[in-house]
Each structure stands twice: as structure tokens, then as C-alpha cells.
Amino acid sequence: GNSVTQMEGPVTLSEEAFLTINCTYTATGYPSLFWYVQYPGEGLQLLLKATKADDKGSNKGFEATYRKETTSFHLEKGSVQVSDSAVYFCALSPYGGFKTIFGAGTRLFVKA
């Protein structure tokens, strides 16, 4: 079946540190891959997406590359800010399907 596994949190970093949140997936066919972010008290917002192998999604300094050979979609940012503190969800949408399947979420705390 389809599933998403992401690293457990919380992740605590100092401002300007490098961020990596690991995400791997299991899917049949060619899913689309997403990272969503949830700020405190808010809904889920799409951060970035990639729809085929080797695509790189990027937004607000975050990026992730669709790696089919390793079934991974790791989220990276070169220099985090306090305002990046949130919960990050890796997700996939199966090819031809309507639903989005989410990972468990990784909480990020960034200290000033």
C-alpha cells in the first residue's frame, strides 16, 4: 500500500542552522510528493511539491528533490529562522487517486 515515513521530532535548531527532515515513501506507480507546514493554530499549507522523479520543489528557501531510486523526498533549508518553527508534514498523492497520504509530522523548534 501507500505510506509515508518521516523522521520523528521534535527537531530543535539554532537560528541560521541547516535543516534536514527525512522523508521516505512507499507507493505503487508514480505518486506526487508534497511538503505541508502547519503553524500553531492554523491549518495545513502547501510548502512545496514535486510530481515526477528528479523534480526539485522549492519555496521560501526550502527545497526537496523527488528521488525515485531511494523513494525519498527529504526537506532541506540552508538557514532556518525562528519563524520557521512549525510542524512539517511529508505527503504523497497516489497517481490517479484523490486522497493525500500524510506522514506523522515533524515538529521544528528554532531558537534565536
Add this chain to the structure above:
Amino acid sequence: EPEVTQTPSHQVTQMGQEVILRCVPISNHLYFYWYRQILGQKVEFLVSFYNNEISEKSEIFDDQFSVERPDGSNFTLKIRSTKLEDSAMYFCASSNAGQGADEQFFGPGTRLTVL
């Protein structure tokens, strides 16, 4: 910027009662979804809806659940007889296209507490 809205933000109900959670999707979107997130757990897909019918549903979405688009703007999730384990955050989402890569826009959620 258009956004998905949900009401109420928090609903408290007694076990066995019916609840209706309301959502107003983005106006030109055609596909609508409900997800739930039990505290500390994953966001789980419940159901997708298009052209006035369910297009896909999960095993969670049993006979206690129903969805409806009663007018041109609202999209509702009804839980007929709530159970303690229905306590969760419920997110509505909408998208312009249904399958694969199209972005789903999420509302802020309704926190349902069943006592």
C-alpha cells in the same frame, strides 16, 4: 487571497449525539475533502467529493459519516452518532483538479471533543 473556512472552530458534544461540521471551500474549486487528525497522530484521509458524489473514501468513513454539499458554497461532514474516538481535529480541503499533483487548500480545522 481566497481561503477555505470552517465552522465552528471547536465543537463539544456528548457521546451519541449528531454533529455537523461545516466548510466553505474556495469558490471556484470542484473537489472537496475531509481529513482528520487525532491528537498526536497522523492526518488521515476520510473522503473526497466531486460532482455531488463521493469519489473516494477511506475505511474510517463508515456509515456513521456522511457528506453533503447542500448549496453552492457549503460542504458539510455529518457524524450521526458520535463516539469518544471521534474526538479529533477535522480539516476540510478543496482543490481545482482532483487527481495527483493539484494542490489541496486546507481550512484551519474544527476541533471536535466528544465527552
